[in-house]
Amino acid sequence: MRELLSAGMRPSEDRSDALIATLQPADASLSLSRRRRGRESPAGAFSIDPAGATALRRQLGPGRRAPRLLLRVPPALVLERPVTLPLATEGELDRVLAYELDRLSPFRAEEVFWTYAVEGRDTSAGQIRLRLALVPRQGLEAALGTLRAAGMPAAGLLAPRGSGGSWSFGLEAPGTAREPAGRRLALRLAVAGCAALALVAAALPFLRQQRALAAAEARIAASRPAVTEVEALRRRTAERAGGNDALSAEAARLGRPLEALAALTAILPDDTFLTALTLRQGVATLTGQSAGAARLIAALSADPSIRSAAFAAPVTRQEGGRGEVFTIRVDFGA
Known part of the structure; x- marks a missing residue:
């Protein structure tokens, strides 16, 4: 049931019982720990290669069901940024962010694991504030491949959060969890409609700004003759002041x-x-x-x-x- 919730509605920190493989980029290894009732205990370390996959599979043992496993990534791989969207997009934040991800980050949606959390709403301005978190897929491919080869594919990612706590990432993009077949078409139509409304809501401030800019340019053009006249008067005044200063300097030098x-x-x-x-x-x-x-x-x-x-x-x-x-x-x- 948890996977059917949107990313913004899920708890930002996963404390459920699981095996946790912590990525160690320095020596290309995985540190395994077992979490029970919120406490972790070490369970070994394995290299990120076929030998490490074999060792992991041997530790699990034949005939045993693979436990739920999460991959914990180091802070250096986590990117965070604030995002502000129109309040009308709140019901379809997963889809809107998926469309806007290449504008909000240097990555396309398929190049990263990402999630978000709602930080606040401003109903007077019609805006919703989010915190977007990204982890590039490229840095995790080898570790995820080793876990799959060991028969222990990762169910999700854990990552430290800048403000404290941790992020919980699904390995599928937010909003792509399995849904009943009868709802998919209706949901797709609703998503398309919400996306169109989101684009209109996002473009409306720019249209208003363009109209205000055009009005300002018209006022500037109307006042340009007066500005030109004032500038000419300033030049003449400055020239006269310069002449008076020269006369005063010469009189001071020669005497009066x-x-x-x-x-x-x-x-x-x-x-x-x-x-x-x-x-x-x-x-x-x-x-x-x-x-x-x-x-x-x-x-x-x-x-x-x-x-x-x-x-x-x-x-x-x-x-x-x-x-x-x-x-x-x-x-x-x-």
């Missing part, structure tokens, strides 16, 4: 004559006048006449816009006490 002239006009006293003024790269040279040239240095140095001020030549006094002739170097800085 109007600002320097305004500062000197405000600082120099009324009894002082200039006969020459030069400004190069922020440094001004003042030549003129004043009633007291020495006080000009203090007045110029007190202004925050002037970095330094000093005489560039000796001060000379004019005949008749008409003032002093000076040459001062003023550094306005950056």
Whole structure:
């Protein structure tokens, strides 16, 4: 009766009494143990070859009925992945997964032993969440052949589960267990109908997404002229900003004559006048006449816009006490 249940309805862990042959890939051997009431006891080890098959057959003994035997595979051979399907496929998960296996894994259905377990349902989103487990057939052919040659064909597979416990695999694909002959045709028609509904349900989100994408593309096309205009305005603004930055950099390098002239006009006293003024790269040279040239240095140095001020030549006094002739170097800085 257990074999008539779908894989998702079967217990994920088989604890029934049985012989268990554990595959040892490192030395190509099988470790045999006997499980009774959930406890295992060693029963020998055999090589995976004709000699091992003969030894297994001899241990069973002539005339004895072969016990139920399970092949346990190592964790390295087990592949697991989550799968989400439309909730409408819940009644035919075996068939749907068989059709979709080449999309969900690197293998075709006939290349692997596989099973699954239902992990949850989201009725609001119309989805069912599964955990799919796969074991490639290629890595087990030699071991299964040795067991068949010994007259002890494996009834199923055991494999460790990533979240704890173990997986139980049938050697036939899920959903292919024997059924009464009178139900096969009806079941096949039902499977075909469910598969068609599953395909429609799977394609519906993509159709909605395509419609939304088309609407978004239409809105983008309608807004493209405005975007082009904004980009052109940004380019012009950037070009103007670049020109202003260049002018500012050049003014900082060469000095700002109007600002320097305004500062000197405000600082120099009324009894002082200039006969020459030069400004190069922020440094001004003042030549003129004043009633007291020495006080000009203090007045110029007190202004925050002037970095330094000093005489560039000796001060000379004019005949008749008409003032002093000076040459001062003023550094306005950056």
